[in-house]
Amino acid sequence: MLKSQCPDQALGISRLGIRAWSLIRHSAFVIRHFPPIIQCFVTPTRGHEVTMAEKIKTRAEDYSQWYLDIIKHANLADNSDVRGCMVIKPHGYAIWEKMQRGLDRLFKDTGHVNAYFPLFIPKRFLEKEAEHVEGFAKECAIVTHHRLIPKPGGKGLMPDPKAELSDDEQLVIRPTSETIIWNTYKNWIQSYRDLPLLINQWCNVVRWEMRTRLFLRTAEFLWQEGHTAHATQKEAEEEAHRMLEVYRTFAEDWMAMPVLTGPKSDGQKFPGAIYTLCIEAMMQDHRALQAGTSHFLGQNFAKAFDVKFQSAEGKLEYAWATSWGVSTRLVGGLIMTHSDDQGLVLPPRLAPIHVAIVPIFKKPEEKVAVLKAANELAAGIRAIPLGDWLNYDPIVVKVDDREQYQPGYKFNEWELRGVPVRVELGPKDIEKNACVLARRDVPGKEGKEMGVPLAGAPTRIIEILKSMQTSLFEKAKKMRDAYSYEVNRWDEFKQKIEEPGGFLWAHWDGTRATEDRIAAETKATIRCIPFNRPQEKGKCILTGEPSEGRVVFAKAY
C-alpha cells in the first residue's frame, strides 16, 4: 500500500542492498514531499537527523568516534602532522581563552600573580627529587644537540655531532615546572617576609604519551601551573585546599560540570607530592575524568633545591610548597559532559558565541526589513550588561546573514557549534513584532519559544542563558548520581564496573597492593577519596580487611 502511494519509497528500498545512503538520502526526499507518509515509514526520525548521521556518530553507536566527530565538525581541533600533537582551531581555542579568563580572575582574586619560566629544564634539575624523577623520566622529550647540518651525501639534515650537549648541559622540555621554579625560588626567598610567594604561569608542557586523544591526552598541551611557597605547613595545606576549591568553583559554576573533590590515593598522587587533591568528573560514557589537581608538596622541593628562609625567630627553615594545575583537557571534559548527538553543547558562561540570529527572507524588501530587525535585536542583546556573570566580557551575538545557505542549514550548523541560543527571525515574525527563540540544551520543538515579542527578547534571552547554565549542571549531576553506586560485594563490583560503569563507592583497606590488584582485574582505579564521604567503617571490597570509609572507583580517561 505504501508503495502504491509513494513509488519513491519502493525505489529507495530496492537501493538499500546496493548502498545504504541511497535509502537515507531518499527518505529525506520523501519527507519533504510526502509528510503524512513518513510517519508510518521512518517513524520518529526526522529528515535532518538522518542527515546528521552522515557527520556525527551517535554516542550509543561509538562513543569515542562521537567525541572525535564533535571535535572535527564543530571545528575545535585537528590532528597535526606532529606525532601526538593537535592543532587547536579558532573555535576550540576561543573556548580555552574563555576558560583562561575565568580561571585567571579566580587566581588573581585569591592573590596570585602570573610569571613565566623557561620551556627548557636542565636535566640535572629533574634529577634532584627522587620520586619526581621516577614519575616523569619515562615521558620526557630531551634536547641533546643545538645545531643541524646537512646529511653527508644525501638530502636532509642531521644533528651536528660537534654540537652535542654534554651530559650536564642536556635539557628536557618541561613536563611540569616544579624543578626550574624551585631552583629559581632559591634566589627569591630569604626571609619569612618574602612569603607567601603566590605565582602562576600559563604555558605549554610536553609529555611523551604513547597513546593520545584530542584534548584529553596529547604530547603537548596547554595549561596553567601554580607554584606557591609558604612559611608554614598549615599555610601551604590551606593553599592547596583553597586552589582545589577554586577549581571546583570553576568546574561547577562555569563549566556546569559537577565534580567530586578529595585526595587521591597514594598510588594516584603526583610524583613528589605529600598528597594530591583532585576534582573528578563523570563523562557521559560513565568514565571518570581527572579534571584538575592541587598538590601539597611539603618541603620536598625546598629540600631538593635548598630553599631556606629566616623565620621571625631568626631560625633557618625550609619553605613549604604547593602546585596546582588544569589543562586544555578541560575542553575535552566540557565536550563530553554536555554535548549530544546533534553536536557541541556549551554552557553559556564559556561559549565564544552566545546568540546566533538567523534571518529568514525571500524578497528583497523582506531582506531589508528582516536584517534591520535582526541588527536592532543584536544591538539590544549586546546592550544588556552581564558583568561578573560573563567575566565582564561582552555578550557575543552573531547575525548570520550569509545568503549561500538556507535557514535550515544554519539552524543545524549553529547547533553543531554549540551556540546556546538561536533566534529565528522572518517576515511572519516581523509582522507580529516577534521572533522565535531556540535553546540548545533542549533539542527539537520543546526547546523553541514562538512569538517572543522583539521588545522583550533581549531580557528573555538572558534569562534563557542563565537557566541553561544551571540546567546543564543539574542534568550532568543527575547523570552522575544515576551512575554512582554503593557497592559491597566483589562480584557486584566487577559486574557494575563493566556495565553500566560509573562511580563505585566501595570500601578499601587503604593499601597500594589492593588498589593495584583491583586495577589489574577490573581496570578501575581509585579516582578520589571524597571529602564528603559518609562516616562509615567497613570491610574492604576485595580483601575484607578493615576500611576507614568508602572511596570512589571508576574507569578513567
Next chain:
RNA sequence: CGGGGCGUAGCUCAGUUUGGCUAGAGCGCAUGGUUUGGGACCAUGAAGUCGCAGGUUCGAAUCCUGUCGCCCCGACCA
C-alpha cells in the same frame, strides 16, 4: 611498545585479490541561474606527487621491503 584494522580529491569511500588505456563516485568547493520558516535544485567547472622512501617490472594505487600516521584492543599514564 605488542595484536588487529586502515591510509586514494577538503570529507566518506570504490578501484588493490588477478600489475595494463587519460585514477573514479557521492558530498563539499567555485561560477551562473532558480530557491530560502529544519541541512534546496539544475548546469558548468576546479581540485589527486594514490601517506612517504626504496625495490621488482616494458609498465605499480595494485607486488616486495622499510618507514610515518590514524582507529580499536592491550601495555603505559598527574
